[in-house]
């Protein structure tokens with residue numbers, strides 16, 4: 436395969452005042468992880484494990500899973516790798532987990548919810564993650580997608596602990612989880628905002644429908660208010676880590692707003708690392724906070740975007 440041309444990235448994730456914002460990569464498997472490491476990513480903020488097994492009729496074996504996760508850990512020795520457990524849904528079908536006939540797939544049995552319908556699959560996945568983690572040096576964090584309640588976060592954290600995994604978290608991609616982020620973080624170690632789904636569910640706009648793109652925009656002030664609720668919940672829970680791993684983190688101006696809202700780490704496609712790093716190093720934390728307030732107070736996504744971009748002429 437031809438080597439991909441990637442923009443220059445120095446590996447840094449720091450504001451002008453020295454405030455650290457680790458920049459991590461979203462990856463779908465070992466080859467992707469190697470490319471992200473070569474591009475300078477400081478770790479993995481989202482391993483989409485379902486991408487390792489898309490379309491499969493049968494659950495992958497223990498050994499197969501250990502090999503798939505281990506290939507990612509090997510690319511990030513000594514670094515943080517956040518592994519998301521299987522996020523099957525009608526849009527990302529794993530026939531051994533999903534029921535393709537659901538009438539309303541985005542609201543159906545998907546993500547963490549498949550654990551009740553298919554008992555054992557999640558435990559076996561956690562066991563494979565734990566074994567792969569024991570075989571490699573990466574710092575492995577595990578998180579569940581589509582967590583809706585603090586009780587689900589507690590159940591997942593207990594399951595991860597039983598598998599021997601020390602650090603367990605919840606994705607915040609359902610509005611109820613953002614509203615109750617403090618309660619969720621009282622029961623697990625970290626959260627990661629999946630802004631793609633959080634936007635879709637906040638705005639009740641299917642993320643796959645181009646016709647709804649204006650609603651399905653992470654600059655929507657309502658979405659930003661839920662990001663703020665999440666970081667406020669994390670602060671109330673003693674300052675546990677909050678990341679963003681949705682596409683919002685890859686938009687340089689929005690990345691500034693997210694940092695201003697109190698997000699600790701940003702995870703994105705490796706192609707976005709250089710542009711996000713370049714804008715972050717031109718601003719300090721008070722500026723990011725001021726721009727976040729501008730966006731929160733805007734009346735529309737378009738207004739939020741243009742108010743913030745007007746303050747960041749370095750992006751033009």
Ligand code: PEP
Nearest residue numbers: 608629630631632680681
């Ligand atoms: C998200 O929803 O923002 C996310 C990161 O998960 P996915 O895009 O895989 O649903």
Ligand code: MG
Nearest residue numbers: 608629631632
């Ligand atoms: Mg999601």
